[in-house]
Amino acid sequence: xxxxxxxxxRPEPVDPAAGPRSGAQGLMQDEGLIFERDDWxxxxxxxxxxxxxxxxxxDLAAKTPVALPGLSEPEALRHYVRLSQxxxxxxxAMYPLGSCTMKHNPRLNEKLxxxxxxxxxxxxxxxxxxxxxxxxxxxxxxxxxxxxxxxxVALSPKAGAHGELCGILAIRAAHEARGDARRRVLxxxxxxxxxxxxxxxxxxxxxxxxxxxxxxxxxxxxxAKLGPDxxxxxxxxxxxxxxxxxxxxxxxxxxxxxxxxxxxxxANFNAIVGKVRPGDLGVDAMHINLHKTFSTPHGGGGPGxxxxxxxxxxxxxxxxxxxxxAGTDLLERAEGQAARATGRMCAxxxxxxxxxxxxxxxxxxxxxxxxxxxxxxxxxxxxxxxRLLDVMTAPFxxxxxxxxxxxxxxLEGSGVTTLDVAKALIDEGFHPMTMYFxxxxxxxxxxxxxxxxxxxxxxxxxxxxxxxAEAVKAGEVERFKAAPIHAPxxxxxxxxxxxxxxxxxSPA
Amino acid sequence: xxxxxxxADDRAAMLGVIGAADIDALFRDVPAAARLSEPVALPGHAGEIExxxxxxxxxxxxxxxxxxxxxxxxxAYRHHVPASVDxxxxxxxxLTSYTPYQPEIAQGTLQMLFEFQTQVATLTGMEVANAxxxxxxxxAAEAVLMAARVTKRNxxxxxxxxxxxxxxxxxxxxxxxxxxxxxxxxxVDAEDSLEGLxxxxxxxxxxxxxxFGAASDLTALAEAVHAAGALLIVVVTEVVSxxxxxxxxxxxxxxxxxxxxxxxxxLNFGGPYLGLxxxxxxxxxxxxxxxxxxxxxxxGRRGFVLTLSTREQHIRRDKATSNICTNSGLCALAxxxxxSLLGGEGxxxxxxxxxxxxxxxxxxxxxxxxxxxxxKRFFNELAVRLPTAAAPVVETIAGRGLxxxxxxxxxxxxxxxxxxxxxAVTETTRGSDIDALAAILNEVLA
Numbered sequence: 045x046x047x048x049x050x051x052x053x054r055p056e057p058v059d060p061a062a063g064p065r066s067g068a069q070g071l072m073q074d075e076g077l078i079f080e081r082d083d084w085x086x087x088x089x090x091x092x093x094x095x096x097x098x099x100x101x102x103d104l105a106a107k108t109p110v111a112l113p114g115l116s117e118p119e120a121l122r123h124y125v126r127l128s129q130x131x132x133x134x135x136x137a138m139y140p141l142g143s144c145t146m147k148h149n150p151r152l153n154e155k156l157x158x159x160x161x162x163x164x165x166x167x168x169x170x171x172x173x174x175x176x177x178x179x180x181x182x183x184x185x186x187x188x189x190x191x192x193x194x195x196x197v198a199l200s201p202k203a204g205a206h207g208e209l210c211g212i213l214a215i216r217a218a219h220e221a222r223g224d225a226r227r228r229v230l231x232x233x234x235x236x237x238x239x240x241x242x243x244x245x246x247x248x249x250x251x252x253x254x255x256x257x258x259x260x261x262x263x264x265x266x267x268a269k270l271g272p273d274x275x276x277x278x279x280x281x282x283x284x285x286x287x288x289x290x291x292x293x294x295x296x297x298x299x300x301x302x303x304x305x306x307x308x309x310x311a312n313f314n315a316i317v318g319k320v321r322p323g324d325l326g327v328d329a330m331h332i333n334l335h336k337t338f339s340t341p342h343g344g345g346g347p348g349x350x351x352x353x354x355x356x357x358x359x360x361x362x363x364x365x366x367x368x369x370a371g372t373d374l375l376e377r378a379e380g381q382a383a384r385a386t387g388r389m390c391a392x393x394x395x396x397x398x399x400x401x402x403x404x405x406x407x408x409x410x411x412x413x414x415x416x417x418x419x420x421x422x423x424x425x426x427x428x429x430x431r432l433l434d435v436m437t438a439p440f441x442x443x444x445x446x447x448x449x450x451x452x453x454x455l456e457g458s459g460v461t462t463l464d465v466a467k468a469l470i471d472e473g474f475h476p477m478t479m480y481f482x483x484x485x486x487x488x489x490x491x492x493x494x495x496x497x498x499x500x501x502x503x504x505x506x507x508x509x510x511x512x513a514e515a516v517k518a519g520e521v522e523r524f525k526a527a528p529i530h531a532p533x534x535x536x537x538x539x540x541x542x543x544x545x546x547x548x549x550s551p552a
Numbered sequence: 553x554x555x556x557x558x559x560a561d562d563r564a565a566m567l568g569v570i571g572a573a574d575i576d577a578l579f580r581d582v583p584a585a586a587r588l589s590e591p592v593a594l595p596g597h598a599g600e601i602e603x604x605x606x607x608x609x610x611x612x613x614x615x616x617x618x619x620x621x622x623x624x625x626x627x628a629y630r631h632h633v634p635a636s637v638d639x640x641x642x643x644x645x646x647l648t649s650y651t652p653y654q655p656e657i658a659q660g661t662l663q664m665l666f667e668f669q670t671q672v673a674t675l676t677g678m679e680v681a682n683a684x685x686x687x688x689x690x691x692a693a694e695a696v697l698m699a700a701r702v703t704k705r706n707x708x709x710x711x712x713x714x715x716x717x718x719x720x721x722x723x724x725x726x727x728x729x730x731x732x733x734x735x736x737x738x739x740v741d742a743e744d745s746l747e748g749l750x751x752x753x754x755x756x757x758x759x760x761x762x763x764f765g766a767a768s769d770l771t772a773l774a775e776a777v778h779a780a781g782a783l784l785i786v787v788v789t790e791v792v793s794x795x796x797x798x799x800x801x802x803x804x805x806x807x808x809x810x811x812x813x814x815x816x817x818x819l820n821f822g823g824p825y826l827g828l829x830x831x832x833x834x835x836x837x838x839x840x841x842x843x844x845x846x847x848x849x850x851x852g853r854r855g856f857v858l859t860l861s862t863r864e865q866h867i868r869r870d871k872a873t874s875n876i877c878t879n880s881g882l883c884a885l886a887x888x889x890x891x892s893l894l895g896g897e898g899x900x901x902x903x904x905x906x907x908x909x910x911x912x913x914x915x916x917x918x919x920x921x922x923x924x925x926x927x928k929r930f931f932n933e934l935a936v937r938l939p940t941a942a943a944p945v946v947e948t949i950a951g952r953g954l955x956x957x958x959x960x961x962x963x964x965x966x967x968x969x970x971x972x973x974x975x976a977v978t979e980t981t982r983g984s985d986i987d988a989l990a991a992i993l994n995e996v997l998a
Contacts, residue, residue: 088893094904106798114895128645131660135644161611166624167822168958170950176613202686203878241865241875250870288581324586343882344661345651347824387724391689391717392822410597413553419575430570443578498557531656534850541847541859548670
């Protein structure tokens with residue numbers, strides 16, 4: 045067999061829709077797609093020739109190289125650095141996305157995750173050659189269990205939604221083990237979209253529980269909807285309105301009395317870490333987003349990690365692998381006790397790279413520091429709320445937990461919307477807060493500063509919002525509708541994107 | 553504490569602005585019975601030096617694959633990642649940004665995703681690709697679920713060459729929705745089997761190169777699967793193979809899912825990895841996961857946004873195509889940078905080097921008595937039958953400082969593959985590594 049190393053050429057004609065582009069603006073460089081370069085034959089990797097004369101592949105081999113452009117190393121650096129400069133980042137300025145916990149990502153964690161002893165070990169090496177890795181996983185598990193007051197944890201789920209699914213599947217397996225088929229899952233209207241999506245994924249009918257005027261789970265409605273066919277109640281606590289559920293212990297009691305399990309969405313664990321253990325509230329399962337509470341970077345949309353802590357009742361149904369033999373071994377197959385496991389949530393053992401980072405973060409803060417994390421996160425959010433209450437409107441009175449929620453009553457009649465204010469904040473140099481979520485609050489602004497913002501930075505952010513509030517009052521509608529004007533691009537036409545999807549570059 | 557900017561004075565002043573007597577006043581909604589009055593029973597805070605020392609000690613108890621001759625594959629491969637890749641993904645603007653929900657200040661991530669989607673679609677020979685899923689195994693499960701939505705059928709058939717971890721993941725996740733998942737017995741070369749294909753079959757899932765390293769021509773299978781009204785899902789666990797082999801799309805695949813770790817991403821003991829997902833345009837609205845699309849801004853300039861989100865959980869809630877939210881953004885970036893550095897020609901050279909090294913391994917194993925190479929049309933991985941159980945042999949050899957591949961029994965104890973060992977090579981393997989493996993096998997098996 046012979047292999048051709050022909051240089052790929054760019055297909056013609058060039059996409060006419062590509063232009064015109066804006067030129068560079070100061071430090072902000074214009075940058076086209078890699079596919080729009082004239083010469084596709086460059087490379088940033090020097091590799092020797094190979095001889096494949098005796099290859100057994102025969103006609104399985106493609107006749108020509110894949111038609112993709114290459115870049116030399118300097119071109120690649122420029123391309124990606126130029127792209128990077130069009131992104132907002134935690135390291136640049138406050139990133140107060142509610143429910144996302146955009147806290148500082150310590151660089152020590154990046155360094156340690158890159159130690160060859162963690163980054164360069166194969167998931168299927170003999171276990172005798174990875175004792176330190178398993179010990180780290182066991183150490184992480186110990187911290188997660190201790191911080192949550194729960195007896196077991198499944199580490200393998202790859203992100204929050206994957207963890208939710210893991211928890212719900214464990215709940216389903218526990219019911220089925222008793223021959224108890226149940227078909228409904230109850231979740232509040234304010235829940236993250238992943239909660240109903242997860243329950244539906246696992247084959248359950250999702251029913252919503254109402255909310256009280258104070259922003260809490262409506263106990264009477266919960267009680268009315270609980271019944272012998274309810275498998276689980278999924279509650280976020282602190283909830284998506286940024287409030288602690290004061291009746292959580294009662295919610296657990298009612299849930300258990302109906303023979304159901306209480307699933308807690310742990311996305312907001314940052315508000316209570318070291319202050320409250322979900323196990324003490326009666327929770328049966330809770331996922332923990334290591335990329336939120338435990339500082340692993342969000343990376344522009346992942347990777348995350350979503351370990352799930354489990355109660356005594358659910359522990360036997362944790363997915364494989366299990367850490368066994370006093371934390372020294374991974375049990376990868378369903379044998380013995382593990383035969384009751386839910387199965388496998390993914391290949392291998394979970395997000396080791398995230399485990400290292402999260403563990404380094406825990407050791408750095410310690411139990412005292414983590415408690416301070418929760419207190420400062422809650423303090424910062426309440427400070428934001430206190431400083432804005434006279435110019436914006438909040439749907440719920442009293443203190444909040446880690447995020448401050450406002451509605452859009454203060455915009456009524458102004459012609460300015462929540463979206464407009466968010467886009468105007470971009471011109472002020474900040475990433476907008478989460479908007480229009482939770483769904484139960486009209487035109488919601490959900491602001492989560494996190495504990496890693498200084499008072500000065502929060503003041504800068506609050507001052508910007510206060511100036512915008514004044515501009516709303518002054519009737520400067522045009523300014524809001526035009527925003528953003530200082531970002532790399534103006535508002536994007538999302539309707540066009542959805543109506544005529546262009547999801548890849550193509551030469552035609 | 554080095555990660556907390558507030559001083560004691562700040563805290564006091566801020567409580568004053570809030571009008572709270574103390575911090576506990578802000579936690580008033582927490583039931584008294586559940587309030588911890590002091591830190592939980594775990595060690596207190598530690599400085600960088602102490603933390604680095606503690607984790608370095610744990611790292612030192614592991615044997616890095618790069619420190620010894622290593623032949624481990626089976627779904628995770630040790631390739632060389634150019635230094636510039638890791639440098640670029642640590643740029644603050646990529647590392648510390650969120651999912652690009654505010655496109656005006658996230659064009660960097662969005663343009664990268666648009667390029668990534670184009671690269672993945674081209675590489676797999678498909679029309680559209682999404683912005684990544686968690687890993688190859690969960691991508692396989694999502695593909696099976698998508699096939700059920702498209703065909704409105706309820707059965708998935710998995711070939712005996714599909715990685716057992718993938719098959720188990722499909723069983724857990726697709727099985728959870730009530731789908732019937734039929735796993736055929738492990739087989740070295742049975743990707744073209746039609747066994748079980750019927751009018752209830754939503755999809756047939758095959759892998760190439762398969763668990764045993766065998767590549768196959770899927771053209772005839774695709775035709776038969778389509779004739780039965782089902783979809784062909786092709787799993788690729790070693791994505792570098794696409795640099796040399798004909799693409800699954802060109803052979804008739806309807807959905808291609810792959811583990812993208814091999815390009816741009818390290819071994820990391822199994823994660824984070826990168827799920828690649830590509831399909832035909834006609835199935836677009838049934839796809840799981842995020843999609844980046846092109847559009848224009850208010851001044852008519854080209855830009856990119858996340859689009860078709862009416863498929864997704866944050867809009868559709870219990871009617872979503874998947875519950876996925878956070879995916880593998882930074883791993884996708886690493887993949888895309890490495891792919892851009894390689895280009896089509898570089899990828900071909902890389903794949904050819906891998907294949908050449910596998911041929912060399914094959915030659916060397918012919919000289920080891922009682923060892924039989926089972927894989928005929930291999931890319932960079934071979935299954936070999938030893939005269940004795942493979943797992944203890946691997947353990948013994950590890951004790952002598954060589955990682956001699958993955959015993960099939962570790963992945964699936966059933967089916968009489970106890971003596972079968974999977975051996976993978978890449979461009980990082982040296983000729984002397986292969987010589988060392990052959991020598992030690994000769995000795996240990998003698």
